[in-house]
Amino acid sequence: MPVITLTIDEALVSARVGQTVLEACRDEGISIPTLCHLDGISARGGCRLCLVEVAGSNRLLPACTTLAAEGMQVSTRSDRIDRYRRMILELSFAERNHQCAVCVSNQNCELQALAAELGMEQVRYDYLDPDLSMDLSHERFGIDHNRCVLCLRCVRVCDEVEGAHTWDVKARGIESQVITDLNQPWGESLSCTSCGKCVDACPTGALFTRGATVAEMHKDAGFLRRILDGREKRQWRR
Amino acid sequence: MNHASLEIAAEDELRRQQDLRLRIFLCYSTPCVAAGADRVRKVLDELITEHTLAAELEIVATGCMGPCSRGPLLRLRHANGSESLYEQVEPEQARALLLEALDEPSSEGGTAQALALDMPFFARQTRIVLSNNSEIDPENLDHALARGSYGALSKVLQDMTPADVCAEITRSGLRGRGGGGYPAGVKWELVRKSPAERKYVVANGDEGDPGAYMDRTIMESDPHRLLESMAIAGYAVGAEQGYLYVRGEYPLAAARLVKAIKAAERRGLLGSRVLGSNFNFRVDLRVGAGAFVCGEETALMVSIMGRRGQPVPRPPYPAQSGLWGMPTLINNVETFANVAPIIAKGADWFASFGTEKSKGTKVFALCGEVVNSGLIEVPMGISLRDIVFDVGGGLPEEGRFKAAQTGGPSGGCIPADHLDTPVDYESLQQLGSIMGSGGLIVMNDRSCMPDVAKFFVEFCRDESCGKCVPCRVGTLEMYQIMERITKGSANMHDLELLEDLCDLVQETSLCGLGMTAPNPVHNTLQYFRDEYLAHIRDKHCPAGVCQLDHVPVLDMPEHASHLIIDREEL
Numbered sequence: 001m002p003v004i005t006l007t008i009d010e011a012l013v014s015a016r017v018g019q020t021v022l023e024a025c026r027d028e029g030i031s032i033p034t035l036c037h038l039d040g041i042s043a044r045g046g047c048r049l050c051l052v053e054v055a056g057s058n059r060l061l062p063a064c065t066t067l068a069a070e071g072m073q074v075s076t077r078s079d080r081i082d083r084y085r086r087m088i089l090e091l092s093f094a095e096r097n098h099q100c101a102v103c104v105s106n107q108n109c110e111l112q113a114l115a116a117e118l119g120m121e122q123v124r125y126d127y128l129d130p131d132l133s134m135d136l137s138h139e140r141f142g143i144d145h146n147r148c149v150l151c152l153r154c155v156r157v158c159d160e161v162e163g164a165h166t167w168d169v170k171a172r173g174i175e176s177q178v179i180t181d182l183n184q185p186w187g188e189s190l191s192c193t194s195c196g197k198c199v200d201a202c203p204t205g206a207l208f209t210r211g212a213t214v215a216e217m218h219k220d221a222g223f224l225r226r227i228l229d230g231r232e233k234r235q236w237r238r
Numbered sequence: 239m240n241h242a243s244l245e246i247a248a249e250d251e252l253r254r255q256q257d258l259r260l261r262i263f264l265c266y267s268t269p270c271v272a273a274g275a276d277r278v279r280k281v282l283d284e285l286i287t288e289h290t291l292a293a294e295l296e297i298v299a300t301g302c303m304g305p306c307s308r309g310p311l312l313r314l315r316h317a318n319g320s321e322s323l324y325e326q327v328e329p330e331q332a333r334a335l336l337l338e339a340l341d342e343p344s345s346e347g348g349t350a351q352a353l354a355l356d357m358p359f360f361a362r363q364t365r366i367v368l369s370n371n372s373e374i375d376p377e378n379l380d381h382a383l384a385r386g387s388y389g390a391l392s393k394v395l396q397d398m399t400p401a402d403v404c405a406e407i408t409r410s411g412l413r414g415r416g417g418g419g420y421p422a423g424v425k426w427e428l429v430r431k432s433p434a435e436r437k438y439v440v441a442n443g444d445e446g447d448p449g450a451y452m453d454r455t456i457m458e459s460d461p462h463r464l465l466e467s468m469a470i471a472g473y474a475v476g477a478e479q480g481y482l483y484v485r486g487e488y489p490l491a492a493a494r495l496v497k498a499i500k501a502a503e504r505r506g507l508l509g510s511r512v513l514g515s516n517f518n519f520r521v522d523l524r525v526g527a528g529a530f531v532c533g534e535e536t537a538l539m540v541s542i543m544g545r546r547g548q549p550v551p552r553p554p555y556p557a558q559s560g561l562w563g564m565p566t567l568i569n570n571v572e573t574f575a576n577v578a579p580i581i582a583k584g585a586d587w588f589a590s591f592g593t594e595k596s597k598g599t600k601v602f603a604l605c606g607e608v609v610n611s612g613l614i615e616v617p618m619g620i621s622l623r624d625i626v627f628d629v630g631g632g633l634p635e636e637g638r639f640k641a642a643q644t645g646g647p648s649g650g651c652i653p654a655d656h657l658d659t660p661v662d663y664e665s666l667q668q669l670g671s672i673m674g675s676g677g678l679i680v681m682n683d684r685s686c687m688p689d690v691a692k693f694f695v696e697f698c699r700d701e702s703c704g705k706c707v708p709c710r711v712g713t714l715e716m717y718q719i720m721e722r723i724t725k726g727s728a729n730m731h732d733l734e735l736l737e738d739l740c741d742l743v744q745e746t747s748l749c750g751l752g753m754t755a756p757n758p759v760h761n762t763l764q765y766f767r768d769e770y771l772a773h774i775r776d777k778h779c780p781a782g783v784c785q786l787d788h789v790p791v792l793d794m795p796e797h798a799s800h801l802i803i804d805r806e807e808l
């Protein structure tokens with residue numbers, strides 16, 4: 001397999017041709033914060049938390065969609081990047097309602113964990129406090145749009161792995177919202193197989209199993225890698 | 239049609255035109271029709287039938303003549319070549335004009351206001367892109383042929399290799415007119431050299447900037463120019479399929495393009511075996527559904543492929559992997575409109591217009607506080623002062639020039655002390671604005687700059703596709719702060735927060751919309767910071783535009799003391 005060499009945070013590392021900067025970093029044990037990325041589904045480049053500096057580019061590039069290249073010099077941390085990552089988190093918290101204390105995913109939420117990890121201590125922007133609905137029509141699952149960060153992992157996993165394409169997005173900009181089928185109640189969806197992949201893929205408390213109460217919702221996004229390894233490499237593990 | 243019969247058709251049509259006693263050119267583009275050109279046409283048609291004159295004269299319903307605010311416009315050309323132009327023509331005046339021209343003067347109707355053809359508005363312009371606009375009926379292919387249309391395509395197919403064509407475009411120095419200013423020849427060469435079984439050519443006619451209508455006018459007034467240039471591009475890069483992406487708000491442009499495509503296909507100028515050669519080129523139209531972001535090239539291509547029009551990260555660039563993963567050449571409509579003339583008259587001829595790094599001309603939609611608003615085409619490098627005061631005729635009612643806004647929501651405002659700046663890509667960028675696609679809004683001292691900036695932030699907030707967090711939420715938070723500033727409830731901390739946010743949105747957004755959304759704020763803060771401070775500290779709008787909630791603070795800082803006087807005068 002062709003191999004390339006690049007510099008990440010001043011250390012020489014090797015990567016396979018076709019790997020993204022994010023994959024190259026993770027293989028080296030270098031952590032880069034991500035939210036919209038999920039191992040096993042297509043990259044989106046939407047949350048902008050994985051931005052890194054690449055020598056020769058005056059723009060910050062998302063590690064999850066940028067291919068590693070021979071001789072590339074990448075910095076994954078800097079004052080500028082740290083500051084921007086915290087600001088992006090602040091915007092995500094300001095966008096909808098995140099009162100962790102009463103959330104099903106409290107203590108088990110990627111957004112919350114990122115805020116702690118990146119040292120986001122305050123939100124300086126106006127809380128937009130939209131009054132969004134909850135859909136509890138599905139017999140097993142529910143969605144609370146107030147906790148959704150529009151990472152679209154649910155959309156991609158349902159389309160690309162389950163093959164149902166139940167989820168999609170309506171409207172644009174700040175009005176964007178994920179929908180099931182053609183904006184019908186989830187419980188009436190004809191395409192949903194109730195497989196639960198979207199729930200496990202969701203990084204926040206937006207998608208949950210019905211009946212879960214505060215801090216009870218435990219998700220396992222790693223399931224996806226296991227399914228795909230099983231399908232592709234015939235390696236089954238738990 | 240082959241190369242020889244193309245020439246014959248053009249000559250025949252020219253001869254027919256020369257034999258006419260009188261040709262009446264009536265501007266029939268959207269602004270003039272809105273001003274009543276259709277009523278004028280009806281009266282003229284009736285008169286011609288009444289006097290059975292159809293064999294001696296013709297009415298040519300042309301594309302935009304330029305001074306749109308003076309419409310309807312009517313131009314008469316006699317067989318001896320003498321010409322006269324009239325503005326704001328009423329139907330009865332048109333009737334009188336025609337009768338007079340036919341030596342049957344009538345006293346009714348009154349005389350229409352004549353416009354001097356050598357007035358600075360016309361004299362200071364150089365028309366390359368718009369050269370056919372006021373000469374042809376866009377729905378008449380023969381008119382276009384008589385003006386030399388498809389001649390450049392014929393030349394390319396007979397005498398040039400694809401590499402020659404790309405080299406010629408590179409040598410001309412043509413740069414993208416869609417906003418970025420990327421060298422067209424370089425892009426063409428990239429696509430030409432990308433190996434692939436299929437390639438595509440796309441013309442970007444999405445034109446979403448508020449107030450801009452350059453591309454619409456080109457598509458409505460001279461559709462064959464665009465088709466010919468796309469075919470030349472197809473030959474040069476090795477594509478057999480072109481797509482024209484037109485925004486949904488331009489039904490007339492779309493209709494004319496469809497007609498033009500059909501007419502050209504019928505005569506063998508498009509389709510299979512173009513002009514009898516081995517080159518095939520089809521063009522199809524795609525109509526957008528009203529999203530500004532679909533003008534962004536990656537979103538546009540996603541939309542052509544039938545999916546939700548949202549940008550995707552670059553690289554890969556369209557030249558490497560565009561439509562259906564194939565190398566795709568995408569250029570703006572105005573960029574294409576320069577191609578046929580460059581091929582016909584040569585790269586050196588084209589490069590003789592403009593400046594060192596910005597060649598040729600630029601079409602602007604000149605509007606706002608200016609006497610002659612309309613569509614203009616000026617050589618690159620002309621000063622802003624010449625555009626506003628010569629071509630534009632200055633500001634009406636002795637208003638004082640305050641700033642000119644270029645580049646729409648991605649641009650900025652150029653203040654009065656930079657009026658002598660040459661209008662080219664680099665100079666405008668140095669001033670913190672951009673050339674953009676060609677909107678040019680003149681503002682007088684009754685414009686409030688924070689309010690202007692707020693308008694553009696609001697535009698970006700509404701047009702954000704919502705894919706990435708900094709743009710989706712950042713533009714909204716920016717708007718909230720701008721709203722506080724213009725309402726008088728902001729404090730200095732808000733200003734800090736705003737500037738911080740601008741940096742974030744600019745540096746971390748996925749596509750050009752987010753990346754440039756902070757420009758109007760950055761730029762007005764650079765030149766008009768005291769206006770922001772007046773709103774924030776003194777709760778006062780110097781231009782008197784904003785309704786501020788708070789009573790003015792009386793112990794004003796030194797820099798704003800002049801504002802108190804304004805306030806008392808009110």
Ligand SMILES: Cc1cc2nc3c(=O)[nH]c(=O)nc-3n(C[C@H](O)[C@H](O)[C@H](O)COP(=O)(O)O)c2cc1C
Pocket residue numbers: 413414415416417418419420442443444445446447530531532533534535536568569570571573675749750751
């Ligand atoms: C938000 C956004 C909107 C755009 N809208 C247009 C447009 O309406 N028309 C256009 O030609 N280019 C538009 N562009 C630029 C295109 O992405 C692309 O650069 C251009 O079509 C390339 O053609 P050119 O090199 O001939 O300018 C837009 C870019 C962005 C980021």
Ligand code: SF4
Pocket residue numbers: 097098099100101103104105106107108109110111112147204205206
């Ligand atoms: S989704 Fe996460 S961040 Fe939001 S309220 Fe729940 S736990 Fe907190």
Ligand code: SF4
Pocket residue numbers: 157158162164165166167191192193194195196197198199
């Ligand atoms: S449960 Fe499965 S099929 Fe249903 S929406 Fe979620 S991922 Fe799609």
Ligand code: SF4
Pocket residue numbers: 143147148149150151152153154155178201202203204206207
């Ligand atoms: S529901 Fe969950 S997975 Fe889907 S977009 Fe919202 S946060 Fe992401």
Ligand code: SF4
Pocket residue numbers: 531548549701702703704705706707709710747748749750751752753
């Ligand atoms: S910058 Fe704005 S318009 Fe562009 S992809 Fe991000 S959200 Fe969409």
Ligand code: FES
Pocket residue numbers: 033034035036037044045046047048049050051062063064065
């Ligand atoms: S993880 Fe890369 S942009 Fe979201």
Ligand code: FES
Pocket residue numbers: 265266267268269270271301302303304305306307309311612613
């Ligand atoms: S539309 Fe008639 S002059 Fe522009």
